[in-house]
Amino acid sequence: MSSIQHLVEANRPGLQQYEALYKKLHANPELSHQERETSALMVKHLRGLSDELDIRTGIGGFGLIAVLRNGEGPVVLARADMDALPVAEQTGLDYASTKYATRGEKETPVMHACGHDVHTVCLLIAAESLISAMGQWTGTVVFLFQPAEETGDGARGMVDDGLYTRHGCPVPDIVLGQHVAPIRAGVVASKSGAIMSSSDSLKVTVFGRGGHGSMPHHCVDPIVIASHIIVRLQTIVSRVVAPDDVAVITVGSIHAGEAENVICDRATFLLNIRTLSKPVRKTVLEHVNRVIQAECDAGFCEKPPLIEHHMSIPATVNAVEVEAKMRQTMADVFGRAFVTAPQSALASEDFSILADAVGKPYVFWLFGGTEASLYDSMAVSGELSKLPINHSAQFAPDMSVSLRTGGDAMVAAVLTFLTLRD
Template sequence: MSKSSFAAVIEQHLPNLAAYRDLYKHFHHNPEISTLETETSARIASELRILNEKHSSPIEIKTNIGGTGLIGIHRNGDGPIVLLRADIDGLPVEEKTGLDYASTKRMMDTHLDQIEKPTMHACGHDFHITALLAAIETLLNAKNSWSGTLIYLFQPAEERGAGARMMLDDGLYTKHGCPIPDVCLGQHVWPHKAGNVFSRSGAMMSAADSYEITIFGRGGHGSMPHLAIDPVVIASHIVVRLQTLVSREVPPDETAVVTVGSLKAGDTVNVIAEEAKLQVNIRSVSEQWRRVLLDGLTRVVRAECDAGRATAPPRIVRLNQYPLTYNDEAVTRRVEHQFTRFFGDRHKLDMQPVLGSEDFPLLGSEVGRPYFFWFFGGHDPRDYDERVRLGTVNDIPMNHNPYFAPCIDPTLRTGVEAMVIAALSFVGKDRAGQQPKL
């Protein structure tokens, strides 16, 4: 399809976004934390049913996949099978944006620690949901402009790196009858200039591996350390030594981060604890150096425990694991070509890899299919330009921040346009009614 054809699809078939702005505010005001997105999932299913009734649509809706996950299968003639994904969970963060639709919700985290927590859409998944729903209506309106099968997938629990795996393990492509896609597509809002779209081939988002490490010592009186084995000292050496994995074992031109986010031991000042616990997060953008870091973690922990005379081998437990998001080159170039033709200089190519992580790749890699993942900006364009002028861009609240508040316009429209264009890159017809081959 030419640029004019893409523009025509958007111009003729994009629905009035006023209702979707209100829907976005609803989702933002009513977030639900990972694995507990019951009301969110029900509202999405309701919106899909409304679209079916409005358009006499054949979208087949399947719910309760891997918990609160759901899909809509939209068959529209012969052609490629393309999966479009949006994640739906919020975060245990107390919102401080001051928006009139800000979340004041609290939830009992019954799937993790039984603690009531403030809840916020602090990562923009409310935009992802709303943009995909509006894209679905656009594609329904434009059904004569494309041919194939589109899978609209709404995934829970991305923030715990579990939702894609939960849906797959529950038989997404078997028991629930989801066709195996030829390609998977997904997007993410982030605190850059709204109206812009960002992409790259290859490593797009880092792999992330998180562990809890328990160090075993011998408790005792703080005045007699020679009769105890202090796990805090051992843990402290581990914290320092782990930093050398990046500075001394990974090449300077590679990107990697090792963070000890938690170190806990003891309850009072004059007692040497029995054990210490560390929580470690490792991020990398290549499988080669990911393996170096993970092997190094185990080596360092065991060696420091031996050096400190720990009373038992350390216990190393994986908390979560996110795959490396590595955009397929052919798929990326295909969508990027269409993004550039539509967005012009608002499409930013070859962005730097993002050290956040996603479980989206599993939806494709699990069945040997390629995928493409991109970003779209969410910060007010005028304020962003002024911050560039003042050198304060880094002060913009980022994802997971309690002040994270993307502007609705033009963020929502850009997210809808990008998802529609990406889908049409594979299922869209040219002016002669022909489809390019995958």
């Protein structure tokens, strides 16, 4: 048994209290930038763990850190995200969310449909474990609880609010993060290089000239022009991006007009772009802008289109050297349950901003949340694509196994980069 494996097992806290905490969090989710009660609950629990924790709150909204100093050595930052999604839960769990919250001008149901409640509890488990093991390591650990991951601006908000300056967070030597995923519960998966994609979101407004539906020759129809743009955008993926590169362009929303016999004066659509490399990202963004401009010119728009770039998240790219170091630890701790992720995920994370802001390396990995027997049966029947995935109203991680796996994985990763005592 490796020393880290022994430390993980010897210092794992009883999980019953954490299961109860998880149920409370799951039943009481909060949207991005509204994580007041979740943040307060984190602080309350952390204060109950140890007086050694230096807790600082109100960072970039409801973000917080708890700093555990234990002598000279490396600084390791471990991150969890706290926010939920505007989704109406359909899991049927006895602790399912029935919460509603105001989003914009509307009341919307709220659910932890992405597993951030798992992440926060796993980080608390890791904090208790590492406090228990303080006699066996030296260095500093920062436990960071981040708001607003789903809106893509939570990590940036913490950094811009002075995370590493006025809030006094020690600059880390390594930043660590993880995400529960719809893979077999108990499995941990990592890979070097890009593990998650970049994400760019645009709001595009096409301006036409409105009028009566019976007189289109006196109008400039923005719906027709927007439709041409939306179809033409897919040729960027099929005809501009190389076949062995990856890009996804999705138009997820389009709004125009109010009546069938009126040609409206503008059409608006929302666009999302996913890529895995900086060169491909740059190429796609350039061509998206060119297509929009060209189609508006071809449609005789009297006013240039308005292209608003309202969210941008970089790809999550694990450096080979640090991922290899963590990989060895995970293989020792999890054995055959640690695997190499077969491909990059086209989901996105703002996690890397916490490291990039101070020019430090990071490692991000996935761990399984799908109940093992369900996963195995669906694999045998070839129906894995039917399993509830992140952001689904039916996404329900296997609570006990997910918490244990995520807690153990974070402890193992943190210990990998601290100095262990002989």
